[in-house]
Amino acid sequence: MALVSLPRTETVIWAEGMDPGISETIGGADRLGLHPARVLAIWTAPPGPTELVRAVQTVKPDEVYLFALEPETVEFRSFVQRLVGMLKYDLELQEGRVNVQRLAAALGHREDTVRLALEWLVARGQLRVVEVGEHTLTLQAGGGPSFDAQEVQSRLQRLLEETTAYRRFFRSAPPEKLGIVE
Secondary structure, three states: OOHHOHHHHHHHEEEEEEEOOHHHHHHOOOOOHHHOOEEEEEOOOOHHHHHHHHHHHHHHHHEEEEEEOOOOOOHHHHHHHHHHHHHHHHHHOOOOOOOOHHHHHHHHHHHHHHHHHHHHHOOOEEEEEEEEOEEEEEEOOOOOOOOOOOEEEEHHHHHHHHHHHHHHHHOOOHHHHHHHOO
């Protein structure tokens, strides 16, 4: 099934971790932009089973199409580069307020991964946390490096590898094993 053959008015295309221009071209929405629809097209492989279940529960589709492309933020370097770019915007134009859910959706990763990446940037001395809310943080540039930056980076790398492993499973598993069909 080709994406262009799906009924546009009845389809939600879930696409995360992509260049925003590409996502816009295909009419993709991240997890925060999902809404009920008859058809769900999963364009990029989700970061984990929790995000998949939430997406399906939000859309409540009658039909699901799995494309499961690899997001652009899979590798450590690409993930960090995109995150840092988003944080620069937030530091300059949002007075340092960042929404972890928004970052996770844009990056195509789990919120825990984004929180750990922020912790790593703090440990490296690139950021300082000024205020913590349930889904938001207020950050400032700079700070002192911490002795545990390498340990935090190792944990972050493991989370990224877990996500890669889940995406590999997602692309090869029968739909009934994914929990999206009965």
